[in-house]
Amino acid sequence: MQLQSSLALIAPEIVLSLAGLALLLIAAWSRNAGRLVTILAAVALGGASVLVAPALCSGAMGPDTLAFEGQFAADAFASFAKILIFVSAIACLMVAPRFFDRDGAIRAEYPVLMLFAALGMAIMVSATDFMTLYIGLELNSLAAYVLASFMRSDDRSAEAGLKYFVLGALASGILLYGISLVYGFTGTTSFEGARAAMSGELSMGMLFGLIFVLAGLAFKIAAVPFHMWTPDVYEGAPTPVTTFFATAPKVAAVALTARVALDAFGMQMDAWRQIVIFAALASIVVGALGAIGQSNLKRLLAYSSINNVGFILIGLAAGTAAGVSAMLVYLAIYVAMSLGSFVAVLMLRNAQGEQVEGLADIAGLSSTRPLLALCLAVMMFSLAGIPPLFGFWGKFVVFWAAVEADLVALAAIGIAASVIGAFYYIKVVKVMYFDEPAGVVTGRSDWAHWLILGVTTAAMSPLGYLLTRVLGDLADRAAEALLFVA
Amino acid sequence: MTAFFQSLGMNYEWAWFVATVAGILLIALPLMLAVAMIIYVDRKVWAAIALRRGPNVVGPFGLLQSFADGLKVFLQETIIPSAANKGLFLIAPIVTFTVALLAWAVIPFGPEAVLADINIGLLYVLAISSLGVYGVVVSGWASNSKYPFFSAMRAAAQMISYEVSIGFLLVCVILWAGTSNMNGIIEAQRGHGLGIVNGFFFNPLLFPIWVMFLISALAETARAPFDLTEAESELVAGYQTEYSSMSFALFWLGEYANVLLMCALNAILFFGGWLPPLNVDLIPWFDIPGWIWLFAKIFMFFFIFSWVKATVPRFRYDQLMRLGWKVFLPLSLLFIVLVSGWLMLTRYGVAA
């Protein structure tokens, strides 16, 4: 039966949606179930990851992975992204209860919305049809808007949510307009059909459609020139939510962009490559320069994420299997770095247990909280791409892929900009280690934070190079699955 | 009817046109008469339950009371408050009245006697009845007066709330009948109960739906005990406060036409419409024309409406909302699941 095979392919999504519905009921009928629901949501995400894993390990690709008449693909590429998404969602669930404890217990809507956001992202990365793409994107975005303003009594959080909503709605409109143009000029919404229809010469309408679709997606991955919302939203949203925004949705949007670019628009690589190259370079430069003046750590990390998206897009610009593989490796490393650094920010609390976010507040952290300072320093050096740390490896593979695809100039500019970027990362380290202790950060942290910070720090330390083999292997399989149609 | 006019020598288009106009008049005029009489019935029933005599002066048994009232308002001056929004103030009653008549286009009075036998008959009724709220809301706003405005707010919230559950309840009926054509729904009820009773009310799954539908119908038409839009103890006369003369009469007529429509829907959806109550040919049973059965059923339901009005005290507003959103909505959703599950099990097979 076709329906049954389709249902088997979307098993992880079914698990997530049923879990979300069940948890909603639990939350509705029992008061203060926030903690329980959080744990159960993490378990559901873990279960979904387990269901996803076989497709990645076996390198699933081709028509057997297509569900619902080609609207959905459960191939190795999607699985790679899904595992990253689910794992980072679990991490963001783990760090949340402690954060929200300060003003009453965590509300059960948080894990439920997280779960649905993860579901939306899973649908995004598996989309092989523009309608699936849009549905997944909206599911993720709607949950994200609410999560951004989840601390409704906090002005900054409400502002972040509103800003994100208005700009996100605009981006959705742009995307939808692009999709309608592509549909109008190709007569189909499936990636496969669009690819076939675009194999000839690119008409004006198709080009416009392509540009609008990429612009809409660029908003979601926060690539320049659609990055303006990022610092405000990252700063205003509750920190666990910011952690989430910096990791999972980014993975989903990048993976989705890669699939759209290489699958649907795969025959017109020259048309989109220049856009991607521009976005990559602009993101790297704006991210690096914008971060310099920031005094809020969350804002600073927001610019850092813009900067990193640039490097990720370099991998996409290469447009080869090696490029996609490098992109995925970078993505995985980036997720670990973001998780680590945001969790470290989450652990900065003053004596009253309130969050501390200012750069000045962490002055002399090395003397008051040496271990935390060390971990944060490892993260910063890793984000800067200083060689002994694992962050370097991600940049290395991406640039290598770019060079191999004859994009030497792009790689050269990228390397130069990453040197500028290193400036502010090192500034953070300098503030922590060489400035007079401000003595603000004195609060305690709980085990979940330490666990995540410890694991990510270990992964980013030179120990991480033990993973290169496995990571590279899986990324290669995923890239191969993505380019299977090509 | 078109064929009849064609036989008079008209070409098809003209015949169709004249036939349609004639059909509309054939429904609208008796409906107006029925409304006049049903107001009389309403007052009589109400009086009887309150141990009063009711209207008994004008004409034999007071039968002409409604016409006397009609004549009186017709001769009054139409007063438009100076602060009112004149255009909308005048349009509102017309909207109420027109919309109340529109829905009757798809009501079947017999196997053939229906003005528009369309596929989406029930949806059409739902769509039109959802328009009814505009007359009330616009009149309340255009009056530029406090009580009518409160009434308009209440009406908007109340009607939307109950429309939601009415929609879901109707879905259950559509599912069971397998069509949303009104005649199709009636046909589906032939011998529905053990091969003898004509009507969905005999079905254990649909009976609770009928009960909910009846109550929602009371709320949707703002009849007692849900007549909060014109709760005289709080809002003077609600949205009608500033109206006089014919504009007032139009509200009155529209309201009762809506009530009759809801009675007709009860009869058609759950009690077999123009089918005789039993699917057994008792003496001249099948020879009685369908419309007589339908009228009898409508009358029965109208009696229930009056009876409720005379005996049940008015709901408080929050109770009304609670009933709609917290009781009827979940229940109607539950019944959709039950009904469709049962139909999948018995009619379509599980794996389909």
Next chain:
Amino acid sequence: MIQTLAFYLFAFLVLASGVFTILARNPVHSVLWLILAFFNAAGLMILVGAEFIAALLVIVYVGAVAVLFLFVVMMLDIDFAELRAGFVKNFPLGIAIALVLLAELILGIGAYRAGALELGVPDGSAAPLMDRSNLENLGTVLYGKYLFLFEAAGIILLVAMVGAIALTHRGRPEGARGHQDIGKQVRRRPGEATEMKKPEIGKGVEL
């Protein structure tokens, strides 16, 4: 003949109502014009034979969405002078949006001209089934080919609802005014509510 007349009537009314939606000074009038536009659009739908879509348009947009819209607008206290002041300020933006829409129109015409591409040719599986009603056809497509998307769209609506409630709902404290426990009301007996007293003359009753 009648179809042509009806088409022009509906089309004209849609356009006119659209124009008046923008031109009306009073926002309530704007909403009412908008409703008229919806209504006539439903008429156009009927003309092209999509009676189910027309019914949905009326039930959902006219019957529910626009009523809530009207509800909100009626309660607003809008300062018209301020609105008009904003008009001048936002004029360049409005022009920009108008230009974008114009570009859209041109592209749309371009898409229409590019007939050689066989625009939107149905690929067999989605070909219309003429012998069945719109209702059945839509049902077959929504619950067949597009089952996955349909259900996912349902989850989107659920998320929107959960989000709206999570952001706005503030729990009412227990025992607050207006909280009704129907079971408790029904259980109450006259004996609990009243107490018989025989007051002595001139003493009164202790309450």
